[in-house]
Amino acid sequence: MNTLKFLCSLVIFALVLPLTAQDDDFFLRGEQEDDEILESTEFLLNENDEYLDDIIFRTLVEDNRVLDYPPLDEIDVMWQKRIWRVIDTREKMNQSFRNEDRPLFAILKDLADNGDIKVFEDEKFREAIGADDLAKKLNRIDTVVVYDPETYEEQIKITESPVNPDDIKRYRIKEVWYFDKKHSSMKVRILGIAPIKDEFDEETGAYKYSIPLFWVYYPKARRFLAKERVPNDFNDLTPMSWYQLFEDRFFASYITKASNSLGLRLQDMHPDSEYDQLLESELIKQDLFNWEHDLWTY
Numbered sequence: 001m002n003t004l005k006f007l008c009s010l011v012i013f014a015l016v017l018p019l020t021a022q023d024d025d026f027f028l029r030g031e032q033e034d035d036e037i038l039e040s041t042e043f044l045l046n047e048n049d050e051y052l053d054d055i056i057f058r059t060l061v062e063d064n065r066v067l068d069y070p071p072l073d074e075i076d077v078m079w080q081k082r083i084w085r086v087i088d089t090r091e092k093m094n095q096s097f098r099n100e101d102r103p104l105f106a107i108l109k110d111l112a113d114n115g116d117i118k119v120f121e122d123e124k125f126r127e128a129i130g131a132d133d134l135a136k137k138l139n140r141i142d143t144v145v146v147y148d149p150e151t152y153e154e155q156i157k158i159t160e161s162p163v164n165p166d167d168i169k170r171y172r173i174k175e176v177w178y179f180d181k182k183h184s185s186m187k188v189r190i191l192g193i194a195p196i197k198d199e200f201d202e203e204t205g206a207y208k209y210s211i212p213l214f215w216v217y218y219p220k221a222r223r224f225l226a227k228e229r230v231p232n233d234f235n236d237l238t239p240m241s242w243y244q245l246f247e248d249r250f251f252a253s254y255i256t257k258a259s260n261s262l263g264l265r266l267q268d269m270h271p272d273s274e275y276d277q278l279l280e281s282e283l284i285k286q287d288l289f290n291w292e293h294d295l296w297t298y
Helices: 002-041 092-098 104-113 131-138 218-225 242-247 274-295
Strands: 077-088 139-147 154-162 168-180 185-200 207-212 215-217 254-258
Touching: 077 092, 077 274, 104 131, 104 185, 104 215, 104 218, 131 139, 168 274, 185 218, 185 274, 215 218, 218 242, 254 274
Parallel strands: none
Antiparallel strands: 077 168, 077 254, 139 154, 168 185, 185 207, 185 215
16 A cells, blocks of 8 residues: 555656746746846847937838829819918927927928928929028028127128028918719828928018928828828827828818919908908818718708
8 A cells, every 4th residue: 555655656756847847947948038138128229329219119100101192084083172271380289290309390301401302492393492592491691790809800700590490380281182083082182391481570570471491292202201200199109100190181270272263362362351361261171071062962
């Protein structure tokens, strides 16, 4: 009887011992893997061998690829309307346009300086702006009188100051609304984007006028905008790009002009009343909605 108990204990011990050793190896291997992961992620380096200001590498936006627009024939478009609108970056929904790290104006300026996109003088994209003329637009040249500290003589010094992105408070958008007969839906495509700069009197500081610095042809720029991240106040990890922002219409704006035979803007139609301009803007917006809605109303 004692011999039988001994044999049973021996068999149980022989079966349990490998499992225990396997568990020890598992935990030991897990600790080693954790150490390796810790060593590899303790100091994350970016492509310039600089310490990464984050806990992970984020490449979803940078790896975005933009598909070409689907083919569209003239026979498929049964109605269209050109619309000009303004995006005011001081509105709460448009705060992303003025983020401190990389505002939209800085992105467009870099693309133009690097020759990745062409910029134009006019909204019809016919008069391209050369590198020298663009530099004059984006950099203000002033003359300042300084005094030599040794001879106390007056000297005229030429200074060059670039346009401050904070001074760009509005953007002008040119787009086309059209009804696609093939898909039976109302669609919109943005044609151009222009940063607007306010000009002030140098002596009195009074506001004089606003002028677009340049026009960017959006269909050519969208593949570059698709690789630029837009900050999100609700989730820092949300991979949204400027291309997605414009395509999904995540911005607030108001209409300043609709195509007409005389080419009149709303301020030309109602020069003495901003309220009438805003009211006309809302009427145009409502007409766009009603046009599609009336097609399905019997």
